[in-house]
Amino acid sequence: MAEREQKKKVDQRDEVEADTLPAASESGEKLKSDMDDLLDEIDEVLETNAEDFVKSYIQKGGQ
Amino acid sequence: MSVPKTLGIETEYGIVLRGTDDPNPILASSLLINAYLADRDPTPNAPRVSWDFEDETPARDARGETPLHALAPEIETHMVNAVLTNGARYYVDHAHPEYSSPECADARSVLVHDRAGEEILVQSMASAGRVLRDGQEIVVYKNNSDGKGNSYGCHENYLMDRATPFGQIVQHGIAHFVTRQIFTGAGKVGTELPGMNRDEIGFQITQRADFFEEQVGLETTLKRPIINTRDEPHADARKYRRLHVIAGDANMSEVATYLKVGTTAIVLGMVEAGAITRPFVFADPVRVMQDVSFDLTLKKTVALDDDTRVRPVEVQRSLFEDATRFIESHGTDDVGGPVALDVMARWGHTLDLLETDPMELASTLDWVAKYRLLSAYSERHDLRWDDARLAAMDIQYHDMRPERCLARKVGLETIVSPNEVHAAMTRPPDDTRAYFRGECLRKWPDAIVAANWDSLVFDVGTDPLRRIPMMEPTRGTRAHVGTVLDECDTPLELLERLSG
Numbered sequence: 001m002a003e004r005e006q007k008k009k010v011d012q013r014d015e016v017e018a019d020t021l022p023a024a025s026e027s028g029e030k031l032k033s034d035m036d037d038l039l040d041e042i043d044e045v046l047e048t049n050a051e052d053f054v055k056s057y058i059q060k061g062g063q
Numbered sequence: 064m065s066v067p068k069t070l071g072i073e074t075e076y077g078i079v080l081r082g083t084d085d086p087n088p089i090l091a092s093s094l095l096i097n098a099y100l101a102d103r104d105p106t107p108n109a110p111r112v113s114w115d116f117e118d119e120t121p122a123r124d125a126r127g128e129t130p131l132h133a134l135a136p137e138i139e140t141h142m143v144n145a146v147l148t149n150g151a152r153y154y155v156d157h158a159h160p161e162y163s164s165p166e167c168a169d170a171r172s173v174l175v176h177d178r179a180g181e182e183i184l185v186q187s188m189a190s191a192g193r194v195l196r197d198g199q200e201i202v203v204y205k206n207n208s209d210g211k212g213n214s215y216g217c218h219e220n221y222l223m224d225r226a227t228p229f230g231q232i233v234q235h236g237i238a239h240f241v242t243r244q245i246f247t248g249a250g251k252v253g254t255e256l257p258g259m260n261r262d263e264i265g266f267q268i269t270q271r272a273d274f275f276e277e278q279v280g281l282e283t284t285l286k287r288p289i290i291n292t293r294d295e296p297h298a299d300a301r302k303y304r305r306l307h308v309i310a311g312d313a314n315m316s317e318v319a320t321y322l323k324v325g326t327t328a329i330v331l332g333m334v335e336a337g338a339i340t341r342p343f344v345f346a347d348p349v350r351v352m353q354d355v356s357f358d359l360t361l362k363k364t365v366a367l368d369d370d371t372r373v374r375p376v377e378v379q380r381s382l383f384e385d386a387t388r389f390i391e392s393h394g395t396d397d398v399g400g401p402v403a404l405d406v407m408a409r410w411g412h413t414l415d416l417l418e419t420d421p422m423e424l425a426s427t428l429d430w431v432a433k434y435r436l437l438s439a440y441s442e443r444h445d446l447r448w449d450d451a452r453l454a455a456m457d458i459q460y461h462d463m464r465p466e467r468c469l470a471r472k473v474g475l476e477t478i479v480s481p482n483e484v485h486a487a488m489t490r491p492p493d494d495t496r497a498y499f500r501g502e503c504l505r506k507w508p509d510a511i512v513a514a515n516w517d518s519l520v521f522d523v524g525t526d527p528l529r530r531i532p533m534m535e536p537t538r539g540t541r542a543h544v545g546t547v548l549d550e551c552d553t554p555l556e557l558l559e560r561l562s563g
């Protein structure tokens with residue numbers, strides 16, 4: 001694809017993207033506290049140095 | 064005319080070797096698989112049934128010719144290539160461990176075997192851990208992207224009637240593959256679309272949409288097409304084609320995997336029967352694939368080639384309504400039997416919630432579960448979407464180590480039982496030719512020198528090698544050959560019974 005064409009496409013996309021992220025809001029208190037518990041729990045297992053981990057996660061392209 | 068939708072899933076896993084300066088992924092993949100095989104049968108020089116490449120034609124094109132501009136898929140690097148007693152193939156492809164499920168007869172069976180593949184990878188990591196140096200670890204990830212523009216696939220395969228015009232498959236296949244993303248997507252932080260900055264999109268529905276550049280084509284590793292034309296049926300080519308679908312994400316959610324293959328089997332059955340009443344032809348399908356993936360609200364419309372616009376969920380609703388009528392008139396025999404009825408119920412329910420509030424699907428759809436988790440985390444820590452912690456959680460959602468895997472912690476609904484999954488790690492499905500392959504391998508591993516999807520090669524010592532063709536995917540089931548296999552004590556007896 002010609003570079004200019006790609007660029008144009010991208011510009012068009014920008015307008016569409018303005019409001020795409022919906023609120024993942026929790027309806028009930030129960031759900032909210034479940035999510036709090038989950039966040040506490042996963043804090044224990046999350047990769048400790050996120051930046052290095054993400055940087056070093058490099059894969060060869062496959063199919 | 065429709066044919067039974069024999070189907071399967073093949074998954075390339077991401078792989079990391081930690082604790083070394085030279086994390087060669089090909090060697091790591093080989094070590095991972097070899098360690099698993101050695102643990103299954105620790106006797107030195109245990110027989111390893113290897114893959115047989117006779118009859119493989121990955122460069123043949125379903126459009127009838129191989130276009131000059133289409134590069135043939137690159138020759139796969141086959142360092143380790145094993146056939147398992149569950150009928151699956153476990154091997155190194157490119158620089159990834161790949162697990163190809165056995166042929167299955169319905170979506171539930173595929174799900175059981177896809178899950179069995181995951182557990183085989185889990186056991187493989189443990190086996191590898193016992194032979195690696197201190198401080199080293201192999202970790203595999205069931206995702207499709209490294210966030211840096213490199214993608215690896217989760218492909219589906221469906222048996223189809225050779226007589227169905229390929230153009231029909233292209234037209235309706237694109238409509239389904241582009242819009243089913245709203246329930247098959249595994250979710251991804253950022254975008255890798257060429258020409259866009261990674262953080263221009265906070266979060267998108269799929270891992271794969273960024274990597275598609277063509278509507279139709281033969282490639283799988285570059286210029287990926289929405290419809291792949293590889294024409295390699297692994298079955299009687301006069302009767303069948305195998306539709307090789309490369310446009311999906313690898314799913315952690317059982318419901319997502321089940322819906323992905325279950326709805327596709329039904330849609331392809333409808334294509335064969337000419338039962339789709341409203342065709343949807345997009346003005347720019349590749350662009351639509353990406354726009355659908357970028358719109359988490361599912362409210363935006365995409366352009367059809369007649370200048371009208373439609374929401375992706377409306378396309379799915381139309382296919383669902385056609386499917387309801389199709390099953391009433393044609394039954395479910397060719398699209399998964401009673402399982403198809405359950406697929407229909409879940410499909411309808413999922414579309415209802417996608418219409419009203421997609422966030423209600425956090426216990427069944429990967430992208431919703433991941434989005435909900437990452438949103439809550441970023442709210443707690445006041446993060447922007449380009450924060451490395453969210454990118455790390457995105458990858459870790461797919462971490463196959465059970466204690467690290469975030470997908471295992473978010474409360475996803477399950478469909479199949481751990482016992483079924485455990486059994487499927489070593490036992491084939493009863494109701495396809497995988498039964499014959501797997502059972503022969505289990506009973507007589509010493510006598511089988513090679514295997515592939517459509518044949519087994521025996522060496523019984525006295526005769527020249529004997530190839531048993533299995534060109535009918537629906538034959539070789541327990542119902543067909545179970546008694547014969549039970550009654551034969553030696554492979555020679557089996558060969559005599561089969562030729563007699």
